[in-house]
Amino acid sequence: MLAAIRPDDVDVALLFHVLGAMILLGGLVTAATAGIAGWREDTGQLQRLAYKTLLLVAFPGLVVMRLAAEWVYREENLDAVPEEPAWIGIGYITADLGGLLLLVALVLGGIGVRRGGGGALLKAAVVLATLLVAVYVVAVWAMGAKPT
């Protein structure tokens, strides 16, 4: 019985990859929701909540997802595949480009939080978070459907 449920390394890597991706997407959805709901709010409370969610939820999720993606890549020996399937390319592009956009959002939002209120920089971070939701939905679809 124990042998039947003993995990392979690739399954452990996949678990962390999926868990990280879920936390990342959940963090982005939460940040986008808070940011949009607080768009016209004077105190900027929801905009700051959006920023904190990006920093404390989405960013750690991105790190776990990206590191585990590399782990899965090695465990599956995907580097030995002669012609890389399209879904791997989509995964790398969305993870890395999305990661860069998330970092830009964090820098802009960080400056916005320091200035106080719900300023333009915090709003720009919210726009990027909303855009990233769409990007990562495509990535999740590609990881599941694995188009060639």
Added chain:
Amino acid sequence: MGFYDWMLSLHILAAFAIAAALVLYTVLVVVGRRADTLDRTRLLFRLAPVGGPLIAVGMGLTLLLGIVLAIDSDEFQLWDPWVMAAILLWALFAEVGRRTGVYYTETQKLAEGGGAEAEVLGRLRASTGARLHYAGLGIFLLLLLDMIFKPGA
């Protein structure tokens, strides 16, 4: 891309919709426990409606497409232990989620219907709602483990 690939990708997207709602609710539970005014709790409750459709659509599609996948697959059957376990965990998750929803919806009604600040804050700080929510998170994690490791398959 074949039928199975499409169903699998939509099944996974549905699971991500549930996960996104769970993250949203976790943020609301954590921040809500620290809220110190009625206005702040009302502000937080403005975010909650996004989670409902994500959970509802996600729950419906994960179950429906999961069954379709099990029927369509040559590799798995509907009566495989890990598939049966997933259906049981899904039902348990739905019930815990329902109870969590009832608790926080009552709190929201109090907050928005002129309830006493102390009572609303007391409900948000009480362990009842948080425990239910974290139990739901735990069951979702078990579902994820079951889906990935497929014990007995």
